[in-house]
Amino acid sequence: MRKVKVFAPATVANVGCGFDVMGLALEGIGDEITITQRADSKIVISKITGADLPYDPNNNVVGAALKALLAEHDQAIGVDIEIDKKVMPGSGLGSSASSSAGIVVAANILLGNPFSKNDLVRFAMEGERLASKKPHADNVAASIYGGFVLIRSISPLDIIPINYPDNLVITIAHPQIEVKTAEAKKMLKESVRLDDAITQWGNTAGLVAGLMKGDYDLIGRSIMDVVAEPIRSLLIPFYHEAKQKAREAGAIGFNISGSGPAMFAITNDLGKAEKIKSVLHHIYESNGIPINCYISGISSGGVSEKI
Amino acid sequence: MRKVKVFAPATVANVGCGFDVMGLALEGIGDEITITQRADSKIVISKITGADLPYDPNNNVVGAALKALLAEHDQAIGVDIEIDKKVMPGSGLGSSASSSAGIVVAANILLGNPFSKNDLVRFAMEGERLASKKPHADNVAASIYGGFVLIRSISPLDIIPINYPDNLVITIAHPQIEVKTAEAKKMLKESVRLDDAITQWGNTAGLVAGLMKGDYDLIGRSIMDVVAEPIRSLLIPFYHEAKQKAREAGAIGFNISGSGPAMFAITNDLGKAEKIKSVLHHIYESNGIPINCYISGISSGGVSEKI
Numbered sequence: 001m002r003k004v005k006v007f008a009p010a011t012v013a014n015v016g017c018g019f020d021v022m023g024l025a026l027e028g029i030g031d032e033i034t035i036t037q038r039a040d041s042k043i044v045i046s047k048i049t050g051a052d053l054p055y056d057p058n059n060n061v062v063g064a065a066l067k068a069l070l071a072e073h074d075q076a077i078g079v080d081i082e083i084d085k086k087v088m089p090g091s092g093l094g095s096s097a098s099s100s101a102g103i104v105v106a107a108n109i110l111l112g113n114p115f116s117k118n119d120l121v122r123f124a125m126e127g128e129r130l131a132s133k134k135p136h137a138d139n140v141a142a143s144i145y146g147g148f149v150l151i152r153s154i155s156p157l158d159i160i161p162i163n164y165p166d167n168l169v170i171t172i173a174h175p176q177i178e179v180k181t182a183e184a185k186k187m188l189k190e191s192v193r194l195d196d197a198i199t200q201w202g203n204t205a206g207l208v209a210g211l212m213k214g215d216y217d218l219i220g221r222s223i224m225d226v227v228a229e230p231i232r233s234l235l236i237p238f239y240h241e242a243k244q245k246a247r248e249a250g251a252i253g254f255n256i257s258g259s260g261p262a263m264f265a266i267t268n269d270l271g272k273a274e275k276i277k278s279v280l281h282h283i284y285e286s287n288g289i290p291i292n293c294y295i296s297g298i299s300s301g302g303v304s305e306k307i
Numbered sequence: 308m309r310k311v312k313v314f315a316p317a318t319v320a321n322v323g324c325g326f327d328v329m330g331l332a333l334e335g336i337g338d339e340i341t342i343t344q345r346a347d348s349k350i351v352i353s354k355i356t357g358a359d360l361p362y363d364p365n366n367n368v369v370g371a372a373l374k375a376l377l378a379e380h381d382q383a384i385g386v387d388i389e390i391d392k393k394v395m396p397g398s399g400l401g402s403s404a405s406s407s408a409g410i411v412v413a414a415n416i417l418l419g420n421p422f423s424k425n426d427l428v429r430f431a432m433e434g435e436r437l438a439s440k441k442p443h444a445d446n447v448a449a450s451i452y453g454g455f456v457l458i459r460s461i462s463p464l465d466i467i468p469i470n471y472p473d474n475l476v477i478t479i480a481h482p483q484i485e486v487k488t489a490e491a492k493k494m495l496k497e498s499v500r501l502d503d504a505i506t507q508w509g510n511t512a513g514l515v516a517g518l519m520k521g522d523y524d525l526i527g528r529s530i531m532d533v534v535a536e537p538i539r540s541l542l543i544p545f546y547h548e549a550k551q552k553a554r555e556a557g558a559i560g561f562n563i564s565g566s567g568p569a570m571f572a573i574t575n576d577l578g579k580a581e582k583i584k585s586v587l588h589h590i591y592e593s594n595g596i597p598i599n600c601y602i603s604g605i606s607s608g609g610v611s612e613k614i
Contacts, residue, residue, distance in 0.1 A: 021509040152513035153506070158528060160516050191498040197534070199460070201508035202328040206459035208512045209467050212519045221465060227504070 004109045005034040005306045008102030009146070009299040010087040011094035012170065012264045013138040016223030016255035017203035021151050023094075023142030026170060028296035030143075031087050031095075032306065033062070033102035035110060038078035043067070050085035051095075057081075061096045061127030062103040068126035069104050072119070073111060090178035092258040097139030100127025105144060105303040117302075120144050122157055139258065146302030148211055165214040168298055169273040171251070173242065173280040174262040176290040187231050196226045216252050216268055223253030223266065236261045238283055245283060249275045270295070311416045312341040312613045315409030316453065316606040317394040318401035319477065319571045320445040323530030323562035324510035328458050330401075330449030333477060335603035337450075338394050338402075339613065340369070340409035342417060345385035350374070357392035358402075364388075368434030372407040375433035376414050380421065386414070397485035399565040404446030407434025412451060412610040424609075427451050429464055446565065453609030455518055472521040475605055476580040478558070480549065480587040481569040483597040494538050503533045523559050523575055530560030530573065543568045545590055552590060556582045577602070 010029040015022040038044070043057045043066060057063025062081055070076070081103065087095040104123045108115050115123075124140035137151045141159045152158040192200075203222045210218030233239040233256060242263060246254045250272030251265035265276045277293045284291035317336040322329040345351070350364045350373060364370025369388055377384070388410065394402040411430045415422050422430075431447035444458045448466045459465040499507075510529045517525030540546040540563065549570060553561045557579030558572035572583045584600045591598035 018508065018512065020505045021512060150509070150512050150516060152509045152525075152529060158513070160513060160525065162516060188501065191500050192504050193498050194495065194534075197499050197504040197507065198327045200504065201325065201511040202457070202459045204508040205325065205328060205457050205511045205515045206465070206467060208515045209457060209469060209519070212516070218459075218467065222459060227501075 001037045001039070002110055003034065003036045004106045005032065006102050006106045006109070006303050007032055007306050008098040008105065008303045009143050010098055011139045011142040013094060013142070013258040014225070014228065014255070015148070015207065016225050016253055017200060017207055018150070019200070019225065019228050020136055020138055021204065022148065022207065023138040023151070024148045024170070025142045025146045025299035025302055026093070026172070026296040027299040029086060029093065029172070029294055031098040031102050032084040033099060033106050034082040035079040035103070035106045037110060038080055041076045041078040043078060044080050045083065046080045047082040048085065049083070051089055053083070053085070053089070061100045061130050064130040065100040065124045065127035066103050066107055068123040069107050069115065069120075073114065075111070077111070079107070079110070088174070091174050092256065092260040092262040093172065093174070094139030094143060094258060096127055096131035097124065097143050100124040101140045101143035101303050103127070109305055117144055118157055118159060121159060125154075142302075144302045146299045148298070150208060162208055162211050164211040164298065165216070165268065167268045169267050169270055170296050170298065171246070171265040171267070171273045171276045171280070172257065172262055172294045172296065173277070173284070174292045175236065175284050176292070177237075177261050188228060192227055199224075199226050219266065220252040223255055225255055229256055232256050232260050236263070237289060238287060239263070242280055242283055245279045246276045249279045251276055308344045308346070309417060310341065310343045311413045312339065313409050313413045313416070313610050314339055314613050315405040315412065315610045316450050317405055318446045318449040320401060320449070320565040321532070321535065321563070322455070322514060323532050323560055324507060324514055325457070326507070326532070326535050327443055327445055328511065329455065329514065330445040330458070331455045331477070332449045332453045332606040332609055333400070333479070333603040334606040336393060336400065336479070336601055338405040338409050339391040340406060340413050341389040342386040342410070342413045344417060345387055348383045348385040350385060351387050352390065353387040354389040355392065356390070358396055360390070360392070360396070368403045368407045368437050369410040371437040372431045372434035373410050373414055375430040376411050376422065376427075379426070380418060382418070384418070386417070395481070398481050399563065399567040399569040400479065400481070401446030401450060401565060403434055403438035404431065404450050407431035408447045408450035408610050410434070416612055424451055425464055425466060428466060432461075449609075451609045453606045455605070457515060469515055469518050471518040471605065472523070472575065474575045476574050476577055477603050477605065478553070478572040478574070478580045478583045478587070479564065479569055479601045479603065480584070480591070481599045482543065482591050483599065484544075484568050495535060499534055506531075506533050526573065527559040530562055532562055536563055539563050539567050543570070544596060545594060546570070549587055549590055552586045553583045556586045558583055
């Protein structure tokens with residue numbers, strides 16, 4: 001039977017200032033999803049490695065995303081699904097989004113690519129709806145499109161790929177504590193001060209301008225968050241020390257990845273990225289908190305087939 | 308004695324979505340400011356045409372802006388100032404900003420250009436502080452820099468010129484009713500719903516991306532305002548009819564200029580701009596409201612010396 005295997009990048013949502021509207025895809029971290037067509041029309045999750053997640057397709061994001069896709073396809077098919085989780089749930093690196101993005105891209109390939117990337121984002125958002133109640137698109141759009149994306153609107157869905165300098169390097173630091181996206185979102189207030197909102201939209205626009213101009217300093221000045229970071233950083237021990245030391249080590253920008261606890265630093269220099277990684281590793285390990293750190297380029301193509 | 312005359316463009320602040328952070332400069336409308344060096348060190352407003360404004364430099368924005376500039380200059384000078392107002396106060400086209408921008412650029416030329424554009428914006432903001440209590444920069448930065456500008460931050464001041472397609476044409480419709488900026492700002496709430504704020508920063512980022520990509524459709528989709536327009540449009544009779552008819556006539560985007568009552572439409576076609584002008588003129592005149600309509604390109608250079 002036909003088989004498709006894909007690599008679905010982990011993602012950094014918000015990118016500091018663009019709460020719910022910006023995301024970027026990582027090159028080096030991502031889930032692997034393999035689907036094999038079945039003779040019947042059943043959806044079966046046959047294997048999950050790397051995380052303890054439900055095998056019932058009704059309770060797993062891959063099931064929700066795949067069903068949304070199949071509901072718009074005229075031909076009923078069944079598949080066996082193998083999920084190799086590399087993006088830890090609750091990390092802030094878009095774990096549910098990687099699997100949701102991976103399954104819909106894999107299914108699209110299996111079916112002969114009937115759907116557009118925009119369609120695939122729409123389907124993958126149903127995985128996000130299952131994971132966090134609210135169907136946000138910043139992670140799934142970044143994973144499917146690759147690079148930096150702006151989600152100008154989710155209704156109607158309007159995804160804008162943003163050009164960026166090709167030498168950006170991301171350092172990810174993931175302290176081994178879990179933050180649930182739904183709970184982290186609950187901590188945010190339902191309204192923001194107008195002055196703070198103005199600051200935030202100045203920065204979001206500044207980040208887009210900085211990326212498109214290749215202006216590293218502007219990128220750094222724009223990766224500021226007055227809405228989510230002040231609240232979410234309370235859940236991340238040693239956050240402010242980490243931020244300060246990362247900047248001293250050469251980070252252009254530093255902030256929380258998605259709802260955390262993973263943090264990201266952007267540089268344009270691999271040597272600095274390694275220094276930042278080492279500095280962050282030391283802060284947490286010396287305080288008795290295990291931490292995983294990675295250095296990654298930006299995935300330019302998004303979810304890709306593994307041959 | 309030495310004399311400098313400048314043309315200081317009128318401006319469209321906010322540009323729909325970028326409340327307090329975006330502005331554009333008009334080519335065809337602007338104040339003319341003439342300064343002549345005096346033998347003494349007095350600041351004298353000797354002539355004002357086109358509007359009924361105070362001659363006392365302490366109560367006129369040009370005085371406030373010029374004093375801010377001279378306070379940072381080591382050489383005391385006096386000037387006679389002539390102001391030819393073409394940008395009507397209370398129009399929403401940055402009337403106080405045009406005069407504030409004009410005076411500081413004129414003084415800078417007279418002094419041999421000791422100050423940067425950023426400095427000049429800072430000084431001109433003191434005119435804005437006098438006019439509307441709060442020193443905003445969107446109008447003065449657009450008038451001084453020209454083109455489209457993003458004011459990422461006012462403290463510290465961070466002005467980002469944004470590239471744009473060179474065939475954009477602006478239609479301005481100014482119904483002859485007055486809206487005071489300070490009062491219009493007072494109508495806005497001090498906080499915004501988080502969901503609305505997210506929509507707004509998606510649009511502000513989308514506008515910057517659309518301008519830099521030359522993507523007219525994206526520019527149009529992004530010129531949306533869920534924060535100020537719903538409130539300020541209440542002060543502008545026939546606003547929604549004007550918007551709908553302008554869009555039917557080919558406007559890519561349409562919104563309130565600054566705090567109104569002037570409205571602007573963007574197109575990439577002079578013929579459409581003329582059609583929009585005619586449609587808007589008809590709506591107001593047929594309802595007994597006098598209206599001034601203009602068609603203008605975008606001023607690429609900002610305040611310019613008139614030889």
